[in-house]
Amino acid sequence: MSVDKDTVRRIARLARIRVQEDELQPLANELSSILEWIEQLGEVNTEGVEPMTSVEDMPMKKRPDEVVDGNRAEDILANAPRREGNFFVVPKVVE
Secondary structure, three states: OOOOHHHHHHHHHHOOOOOOHHHHHHHHHHHHHHHHHHHHHOOOOOOOOOOOOOOOOOOOOOOOOOOOOOOOHHHHHOOOOOEEOOEEOOOOOOO
16 A cells, blocks of 8 residues: 555544645655554464464463452542532532
8 A cells, every 4th residue: 555645644634643845745754664563463464373472382371350448538539529328429410
């Protein structure tokens, strides 16, 4: 895939990045080479390859999925402008 100066200009505008006119062509070349490299990755045969979390084959660390309140309501509500019991009091936003 080839990226031209107009595409780089549009990307820069969308990203709100100021790019000088003389920088457009070098950026277009860089983006084109990055996209070509990504296209090459699509040609790699990954059939039968398991997803990995590490280069070392090791079990993933897991913790039990338990719902707890954390017993920290006072710490959490310490800086609340207004509270009622263990709840934040906020202004009504829907009429």
